[in-house]
Amino acid sequence: MHSRIGTMADFKLLDLFTGQTPLFAEEGYKLYDGTKVPGVDCAALLHYGAGILFKAAAHVWDFKGSPCSIEIGKYKEPLRKFVCDGVDLPSNVIISVGISSKKPDFIGFVPPSQMMEPQGVKFTFYVSGVLYTLRFGDDIPEAHRQTAFSSQNFKLIFLIDDLSDVGRDIMRQLVANSKPSPKLEQFMKKHFPPKA
Numbered sequence: 001m002h003s004r005i006g007t008m009a010d011f012k013l014l015d016l017f018t019g020q021t022p023l024f025a026e027e028g029y030k031l032y033d034g035t036k037v038p039g040v041d042c043a044a045l046l047h048y049g050a051g052i053l054f055k056a057a058a059h060v061w062d063f064k065g066s067p068c069s070i071e072i073g074k075y076k077e078p079l080r081k082f083v084c085d086g087v088d089l090p091s092n093v094i095i096s097v098g099i100s101s102k103k104p105d106f107i108g109f110v111p112p113s114q115m116m117e118p119q120g121v122k123f124t125f126y127v128s129g130v131l132y133t134l135r136f137g138d139d140i141p142e143a144h145r146q147t148a149f150s151s152q153n154f155k156l157i158f159l160i161d162d163l164s165d166v167g168r169d170i171m172r173q174l175v176a177n178s179k180p181s182p183k184l185e186q187f188m189k190k191h192f193p194p195k196a
Contacts, residue, residue, distance in 0.1 A: 006104040006129030013130065014099060016040050017159060028162065030101065031147070034155035042155040047083065049095055049132035050150075052125055054079045056112035068111045070123050075136040094140060094148035096133040096156075100163035104129035131163055 004013035016039040022030035034042045055061075057076045060069040072079070081087035089095070112125040112134075123134040135144055147156050 005127055006100065006107055008107060011100070011103045011129055013040075014101070014103070014159075017099075022159070023156075028160065029098075030159045032157045032159065034097075034149070034157045037157075040155075040157070042149075045097060046095060046150055046155070049097065049125075050079060050089075051083050052127075053095070053112055053123065053132065053134050054083045056123075056125070061111065068113075070112050070114060072121075072123070072134075072136060079134075088152065089150050091145070092138055092140065093136045093150070094134070094145060095150040096135075096144065096147065096158070097149040098131040098133070098158040098160045098163055100129040101159040101161050104163065126163075129163065131160070 004016075005011075006014070016037055017032060020032060020037050022032050024031040034040045034045070053070070054076070056068065056070045057072045057079065060067050062068070075093050078087075078090050078093050082089050106126075107128045108126075109128070110124075110126040112123050115122045115124050121135065121137060125132050135148075145151070147158075149155055149157060
């Protein structure tokens with residue numbers, strides 16, 4: 001996975017979708033069955049995302065001087081069993097994958113973070129053109145269950161036009177909800193000025 005994320009030079013993961021027919025297309029995004037796209041290793045893509053999310057739940061990371069972890073309660077154990085033992089995720093734990101539909105202009109990593117959402121609990125992380133989303137609980141909206149990459153039936157992948165903006169929005173929310181270091185504040189002001 002790490003060799004295919006977006007870099008300043010290329011975006012090898014996105015290249016795999018060139019010439020492929022989406023299952024569904026609407027302004028702003030396209031939806032693909034990853035199992036039908038030659039070269040996409042769905043198992044590796046899912047394991048990578050689940051592994052990062054589990055590590056964020058199991059350990060407090062030092063991310064640029066700020067502690068980083070997520071609290072997922074009883075859902076940490078099913079995630080651990082999936083990552084470490086290969087046990088299928090239960091239906092009340094889903095992971096979705098979005099890929100930037102163009103070479104991302106935001107190259108970097110935003111650690112797993114809880115995001116505000118009207119329905120249920122959602123955690124996301126972004127890495128150079130790829131966005132992972134974890135939802136859990138019995139109240140996950142059916143639309144999210146049906147389009148989850150971790151589904152047993154399909155491996156649905158969204159190609160999203162503005163995914164770099166989503167990565168920036170996550171970073172902004174993290175900054176707004178925490179006490180950033182002076183170095184991070186300076187970086188955000190320089191590279192991501194507030195929207196007018």
